[in-house]
Amino acid sequence: MYHPMKKYLFLTILCAVLLAPLNAFADGMQRERTRMVRDQLQARGISHRATLEAMRTVPRHLYVPGAQRRFAYDDRPLAIGYGQTISQPFIVGYMTELVNPRDNHKVLEIGTGSGYQAAVLGEIVDQVYTIEIIRELGTQARQRLESQYDNVHVKIADGYYGWEEHAPFDAIVVTAAAEHIPPPLIDQLKEGGKMIIPVGSPFQTQQLMLVEKKEDGELTTRGLMPVRFVPFERGE
Ligand code: SAH
Secondary structure (H helix, E strand, C coil): CCCHHHHHHHHHHHHHHHHHHHHHHHCCCHHHHHHHHHHHHHHHCCCCHHHHHHHHHCCHHHHCCHHHHHHCCCCCCEEEECCEEECCHHHHHHHHHHCCCCCCCEEEEECCCCCHHHHHHHHHCCEEEEEECCHHHHHHHHHHHHCCCCCEEEEECCHHHCCHHHCCEEEEEECCEECCCCHHHHHCEEEEEEEEEEECCCCCCEEEEEEEECCCCCEEEEEEEEECCCECCCCC
């Protein structure tokens, strides 16, 4: 028997079927991302499921300048302008996994850059607060992120002081190399929280450090591996 609702159901299904290839076309990079996650992350021991899933989802090529897009899924960092870089995918995955992000977490990132790391975190946690010191980069990243995520907030400032009004944070991810761990960031880390930060002289190899604040407030720090990050700049 003919039923008018059937017609709508049929049309909806027809549209979905016809538009599916268009969807795939809009982001023809899914295969690259799947491969990046398998060969660069899982093959090197990253197993945190939410991190892998987030990096399969975020279109990394949309976070790099046009001329670099074809290299977006390569195993290396890329220039994003103003002398800054977007980290190699493995480093993004490694840092994300190490702070053990969960869906009820509030995370602070210092060094928004392209916004890619913030987007990866935004896929996983409840709220992301990210700070960038270079106005132009912060503005671009804010536009990019705000069109995709309502849980990622960008501030243009010197991240040395953290983001007091939203503290304490379950995790803090610093993506520029500091000569020492900024004390305000330690203060803004929740008890039981983790911070990952490259520490060392600018333009030399630094140590990626994992800082944990125990439930009793005691701090432990552990050097993980040598890395090279752009320097942590200081505001006026
Ligand atoms: N997480 C970024 C990587 C950016 S590179 C990404 O996913 O693309 C590091 C960034 O830290 C640069 O954009 C640099 O301008 C920024 N930065 C350096 N010192 C800073 C500071 N004191 N406060 C905030 N951002 C800073």
